[in-house]
Amino acid sequence: MPLTVMLKANAQVKTPIRIPPIALLILMPFSFLNPMGCIQERILFPRQMAPDPIDTPPIHPTFEWKRERTLGGTGVAWYIPTLQAARNNPRPCVVFFHGNAEIIDYQSDLVLAYRQLGCSTLLPEYPGYGRSTGFPSEASIVDDAEYFYNKLLEQPDVDRHRIIFHGRSIGGAVAAQLATRHEPAALILQSTFTSVPAMAGKYLMPSFLVRHPFHTDRAVAAITSPILIFHGSQDRIVPVSHGRTLRDLSAKSKEVRYVEYNCGHNDFPGDDTQDYLTNIRQFLETQNILRSTDNP
Numbered sequence: 001m002p003l004t005v006m007l008k009a010n011a012q013v014k015t016p017i018r019i020p021p022i023a024l025l026i027l028m029p030f031s032f033l034n035p036m037g038c039i040q041e042r043i044l045f046p047r048q049m050a051p052d053p054i055d056t057p058p059i060h061p062t063f064e065w066k067r068e069r070t071l072g073g074t075g076v077a078w079y080i081p082t083l084q085a086a087r088n089n090p091r092p093c094v095v096f097f098h099g100n101a102e103i104i105d106y107q108s109d110l111v112l113a114y115r116q117l118g119c120s121t122l123l124p125e126y127p128g129y130g131r132s133t134g135f136p137s138e139a140s141i142v143d144d145a146e147y148f149y150n151k152l153l154e155q156p157d158v159d160r161h162r163i164i165f166h167g168r169s170i171g172g173a174v175a176a177q178l179a180t181r182h183e184p185a186a187l188i189l190q191s192t193f194t195s196v197p198a199m200a201g202k203y204l205m206p207s208f209l210v211r212h213p214f215h216t217d218r219a220v221a222a223i224t225s226p227i228l229i230f231h232g233s234q235d236r237i238v239p240v241s242h243g244r245t246l247r248d249l250s251a252k253s254k255e256v257r258y259v260e261y262n263c264g265h266n267d268f269p270g271d272d273t274q275d276y277l278t279n280i281r282q283f284l285e286t287q288n289i290l291r292s293t294d295n296p
Contacts, residue, residue: 044170044196044212045128045136049101053130058108059115064131067147073134077124077148078104082115084294085157092162092185092289093120095149095178097171103130110166113277117284118294120158124148138212142177149182161185162289167192169238169265176219183225185289188280190230191265192216193238194245220246226255228283230269230276237265257283 042048057064059080067075085091094114098107104123111121124145127134134140153160165184167175172192179187193199194217197207207213220227227250231243240260247258259279263270284290 040211041136044100045126046101047126047129047136050103050129051106053103054105058105059111065148065151067144069134069144073127074132075125075127075134075144075147076104076130076132077122077144077151079120079122079152079155080111080115081120081157082118084118085120087156089294090157090159091118091120091294092164092284093122093152093155093158094164094166095122095124095145095152095175095184097124097145097165097167097174098126099169099171100126105130113280117281117290119164119284119290122148122152138177138214141174142181145174145178146181149178164188164284164289166190169193170214173214173216173219176216176223177214179223179225180219183223186226186228186284186287187220187223188228188230188283189216189220189243189246191232191235191238191243191268192229192246193242194249198242199238216246217249220250220253222252223250224252224254226283226287227253227257228280229256229258230279231258231260232263232265232268232270233260234263235265235268255286 057078061081063079065077065079069075082091096107096110098104104125107123114121125132126136127140127144128136132144152158152163162185164186165175165179166188167173168190169192172189175187176189176192195215196213197210198217200207200210229243229247231240233240243258243260247256250256261269261272261276263272269276281290
């Protein structure tokens with residue numbers, strides 16, 4: 001059945017511009033004048049540019065999960081089950097990680113697209129973003145992601161053997177890091193960079209000064225899960241060479257599928273929304289994650 005959910009701006013809520021962590025890396029040399037690297041954090045995690053949370057989750061039902069971190073702060077995630085999910089009918093679930101100037105409140109289009117496929121969705125928020133308190137870093141983001149992933153495994157309406165990690169931009173780097181700790185049924189990377197040091201080098205920034213390297217390249221080289229990689233051929237923020245390199249490094253993966261669209265970074269997938277959704281569906285069907293035998 002063709003998917004009809006469009007990944008465009010929702011008229012009811014403002015949709016943030018996705019500004020990847022690398023867009024302002026040209027300014028990074030100045031960040032190290034501060035011994036704590038505060039400016040680097042603001043460039044890599046521009047949460048000040050993210051929209052405000054909305055009063056009520058836009059999709060019903062949505063279950064808000066929280067964790068009180070040992071070192072302080074409260075982590076937040078939204079679990080949005082597909083309507084077919086039940087204890088006697090466990091369904092696949094997508095753990096989705098957004099870009100670095102977004103929050104979980106504005107991911108409705110993708111959630112609805114996955115719901116149409118019969119998949120539930122888990123949206124972990126990044127520390128310091130939206131309702132989540134604390135401070136973002138590679139370590140803190142991945143730590144929260146792992147906590148909520150483990151909580152997801154406890155849900156009786158989730159098929160723990162059919163969990164997909166999907167990340168956009170910096171979210172792909174988070175998804176890949178989590179995949180090195182917990183093998184997903186499939187990994188989907190969208191407009192994702194090979195590493196922050198690789199991007200910093202583009203601006204003559206010494207790689208050893210990068211505090212949050214997010215080595216997606218090393219992660220995919222070790223991952224055996226099937227990988228679907230999307231990238232825009234006109235991406236000026238994370239050049240398409242990064243997507244192609246990630247494809248070439250994924251030698252251990254059971255299957256690697258690579259798709260380019262004629263678009264940039266923030267307008268991905270351009271005019272190819274239906275093809276993008278079809279590629280996801282076909283990939284998940286090929287991996288036996290979406291099954292014709294699932295109860296309707």
